[in-house]
Amino acid sequence: MSNYPLSYKLSWLPRFLKPSLAGDISGFAPVAATLIDPPPARMVRLAFVGDISAVANRSAPQCDPAIVALLGSADLVIGNCESPVVERPSAVLGTRLGTHHAMTERFLAEALAAAGISREKLVLSLANNHVLDQGVAGFEGTVVALKRLGIRTxxxxxxxxxxxxxxxxxxxxxxxxxxxxxxxxxxxxDRVSMQGDPERWPRDAAKGADLLCAVPHWDWEFRHFPRGETRALARHLAGHGVGLIAGHHAHVVQPVQWIGKTLVAYGLGDFLGTALARQPWPGRIGSILAVDVSADLGMRGAIAAYQLHAFMRLRAGDHERLVGVEALEGRLRGKVEGRLKAIFDGQSTAV
Structure with a gap:
């Protein structure tokens, strides 16, 4: 049924229990930079978040004010809808165990409100491996539910x-x-885009776009550094006019890279937990990528500045609490900062 290589399947549980820092660590970029100084007179801000799921949440999350303010400052928020939106799961046992994802329309609406994300300023990708977890009917119901909520897909x-x-x-x-x-x-x-080769996109599909962004569900899970195949695909996308790439699926934070004029954030981690409520701590680090895009004449669509903001998902009863790293305390803060330094070469990722 699935298309995962055997080696991937065998490594899933060990890497889930202990996310890996192995891999090629060369060629990555700062977590923040200003590319146009002085800044353009007119800009729009895009905020990319990671996977959104209800697996680790029974009620809406709590979000620290700094995270709410950051997301509220965006003109558009883009994320990955990792759970089908259904009222009654059809895969009952799998949903209870957490192997099949599902969330209600009410949960999604309350979660977005808690995070300060306006539905009219939200775009959600349905291109992920869990989108058919509740069958074809669940997929179709998800499309209808998101349209009813006023969320673009x-x-x-x-x-x-x-x-x-x-x-x-x-x-x-x-x-x-x-x-x-x-x-x-x-x-x-028949339903979900698996077309990651830009050579097979219609020639004029991007006509009229000031900036082309790819939102891929790629790479192997629970690895902080992207595989060579993932980096090669990023180069291929950049070579065909994609100016910004914000990836999902790894469920852990991954580095940022410049490929020519293309900004690549390989993995943003989860925005709301997609695995067990008591997931090992490195998998509970998430991030938000804020990108300011110029709207000035002669620089339309150019990335003016960007910053990757890291946060931690803490357990709070039947839900998660999203906390900026600088607001953590004690031993946990030290562990999280140490992991981020290993990924981002000692740079600050404060919200």
């Missing part, structure tokens, strides 16, 4: 490989796709 076959979204004076193109699936190929092929 990307990453489905009906929307096409690139969706253009107006953001203030700019038009941003989004190409969302998944390399992984948990269901049979035919079910995915």
């Amino acid at each position: 990307i990453g489905t076959t009906t929307t096409g490989p690139i969706v253009k979204v107006p953001v203030g004076p700019l038009t941003i193109g989004f190409a969302a796709f998944t390399l992984w699936r948990n269901a049979d190929e035919a079910s995915f092929a």
Whole structure:
């Protein structure tokens, strides 16, 4: 049913229990930079968040004010809808065990409100391996529920490989796709974008977009440094006009890289926990990528500045509490800062 290599399947549990810092650590970029100074007179801010799920939450999360303010400052927030939105799961046992994802429309609405994310300023990708966890009916119900909530979606076959979204004076193109699936190929092929090769996108699909962003569900889970194949795909996307890449699926924070003029954030981690409530702590570090894009004449679509902001998901009863790293205390703060230094070469990722 799934398309994971055997070596991937065998490594899943060990890496879940102990996320890996192994891999090629060369060639990465700072977690923040100003590219246009003085800043453009007109800009739009994009905020990319990681996977959104209800697996680790029974009620809406709590979000520290700094995180709410950061997300509220964005003109558009982009994330990955890792759980089908259904009222009654069809995969009952799997949902209880956490292997099959599901969240209600009410939970999603309350979670977004708690995080300060306006639905009209939100775009969610449905291109991920869990989107058919509740079957075809669950997928179709998810599309309907998100439309009812006023949330735009990307990453489905009906929307096409690139969706253009107006953001203030700019038009941003989004190409969302998944390399992984948990269901049979035919079910995915008819509904979910798995087209990660820009050479196979329609030639004029990005016409009219000031900036083209890829939102890939890629790489192997619980590894802080992307695999060589993932970095090669990033280069391929950059070579075909993609100017910004914000990835998901690894469930841990990964580094940032410049490939020519293309900014790549390989993995943002989870925004809301997609695994067990008591997930090992490195997997509870998430991040938000804030990107300011110029709307000035002659610089339309150019990245003016960016910053990756790290946070921690703490357990609070039946839900999670999202806390900036600088607000953590004691031994946990030391561990989290040490892990981030290992990933980002000692740089600060404060919200």
